[in-house]
Amino acid sequence: xxxxxxxxxxxxxxxxxxxxxxxxxxxxxxxxxxxxxxxxxxxxxxxxxxxxxxxxxxxxxxxxxxxxxxxxxxxxxxxxxxxxxxxxxxxxxxxxxxxxxxxxxxxxxxxxxxxxxxxxxxxxxxxxxxxxxxxxxxxxxxxxxxxxxxxxxxxxxxxxxxxxxxxxxxxxxxxxxxxxxxxxxxxxxxxxxxxxxxxxx
Amino acid sequence: xxxxxxxxxxxxxxxxxxxxxxxxxxxxxxxxxxxxxxxxxxxxxxxxxxxxxxxxxxxxxxxxxxxxxxxxxxxxxxxxxxxxxxxxxxxxxxxxxxxxxxxxxxxxxxxxxxxxxxxxxxxxxxxxxxxxxxxxxxxxxxxxxxxxxxxxxxxxxxxxxxxxxxxxxxxxxxx
Numbered sequence: 584x585x586x587x588x589x590x591x592x593x594x595x596x597x598x599x600x601x602x603x604x605x606x607x608x609x610x611x612x613x614x615x616x617x618x619x620x621x622x623x624x625x626x627x628x629x630x631x632x633x634x635x636x637x638x639x640x641x642x643x644x645x646x647x648x649x650x651x652x653x654x655x656x657x658x659x660x661x662x663x664x665x666x667x668x669x670x671x672x673x674x675x676x677x678x679x680x681x682x683x684x685x686x687x688x689x690x691x692x693x694x695x696x697x698x699x700x701x702x703x704x705x706x707x708x709x710x711x712x713x714x715x716x717x718x719x720x721x722x723x724x725x726x727x728x729x730x731x732x733x734x735x736x737x738x739x740x741x742x743x744x745x746x747x748x749x750x751x752x753x754x755x756x757x758x759x760x761x762x763x764x765x766x767x768x769x770x771x772x773x774x775x776x777x778x779x780x781x782x783x784x
Numbered sequence: 785x786x787x788x789x790x791x792x793x794x795x796x797x798x799x800x801x802x803x804x805x806x807x808x809x810x811x812x813x814x815x816x817x818x819x820x821x822x823x824x825x826x827x828x829x830x831x832x833x834x835x836x837x838x839x840x841x842x843x844x845x846x847x848x849x850x851x852x853x854x855x856x857x858x859x860x861x862x863x864x865x866x867x868x869x870x871x872x873x874x875x876x877x878x879x880x881x882x883x884x885x886x887x888x889x890x891x892x893x894x895x896x897x898x899x900x901x902x903x904x905x906x907x908x909x910x911x912x913x914x915x916x917x918x919x920x921x922x923x924x925x926x927x928x929x930x931x932x933x934x935x936x937x938x939x940x941x942x943x944x945x946x947x948x949x950x951x952x953x954x955x956x957x958x959x
Contacts, residue, residue, distance in 0.1 A: 660803025771895015
């Protein structure tokens with residue numbers, strides 16, 4: 584869509600720095616890798632953070648977290664919503680199809696295979712082995728990604744207080760995540776100074 | 785129960801639980817096991833166990849429910865239909881891209897992202913408490929974390945080595 588990459592930022596690519604382009608093939612492989620991650624949605628999130636934010640810098644951390652927040656509010660699986668968001672952001676409509684398809688292939692194939700052999704697997708203790716290998720390792724990956732995503736919040740600041748309050752609201756008080764996010768946004772309007780990227784430019 | 789009926793049920797259950805895999809279980813049980821009896825409770829529990837065994841999204845186990853009732857066509861359609869609500873992102877993104885230069889939207893999204901970090905940590909902690917259930921799980925978790933963060937080994941290699949360590953420990957240690 585974008586013919587002159589050096590002209591003023593086009594609406595489809597609205598980040599502060601001109602992002603590195605991600606080809607459709609790369610998009611497919613990245614989402615396939617994400618779909619292979621254990622640990623549910625957070626495992627997928629950890630792979631996407633590593634590939635898009637840390638390694639390729641195709642999406643800023645701020646934008647990555649914004650889409651995550653919107654994805655939690657939309658009544659859809661969060662990772663489904665994120666595949667649509669990042670797929671669209673990096674590859675337009677076909678990007679969404681590629682991202683969704685690639686992400687779901689591993690889970691789909693394994694699920695159907697395990698169902699076909701229902702009678703056989705019902706009696707095995709496969710889960711016991713996963714419990715001591717893949718799942719705790721995936722947890723480490725998830726924690727590492729969470730620490731990276733929260734990097735610019737971990738210093739004495741209003742942000743830290745707001746983030747901690749959101750954590751407590753969901754973890755201890757079991758409040759609805761979508762409501763907590765909306766409340767976070769409203770408190771942001773009242774208390775915060777906008778994103779660091781926008782403060783610089 | 786027709787295939788169309790099943791797909792409609794899965795679509796609406798997925799929508800009202802915001803795509804939360806475990807959240808759909810009681811609804812599926814009510815509709816497929818208790819009311820119409822087309823699925824046994826064992827099959828539903830097996831489908832749910834699959835959700836923990838498989839990588840990827842936690843709600844793809846509906847493919848298993850689809851497969852039990854209508855074979856591969858049921859599996860494909862069930863998977864397809866839980867992906868569709870993701871497209872509700874597009875109008876939100878369009879609005880965000882148009883409005884992000886406005887100062888108050890910048891502050892709103894800043895608050896949103898900060899709260900997102902809080903939510904990610906809350907989810908990480910609850911997954912952590914479910915995952916770290918014994919000494920071996922702690923060792924594997926710590927080993928993967930140290931290799932990844934402190935030794936800066938490649939993520940894939942760190943995870944693989946930590947997995948092997950866990951399998952080795954479980955095989956060698958008497959349980």
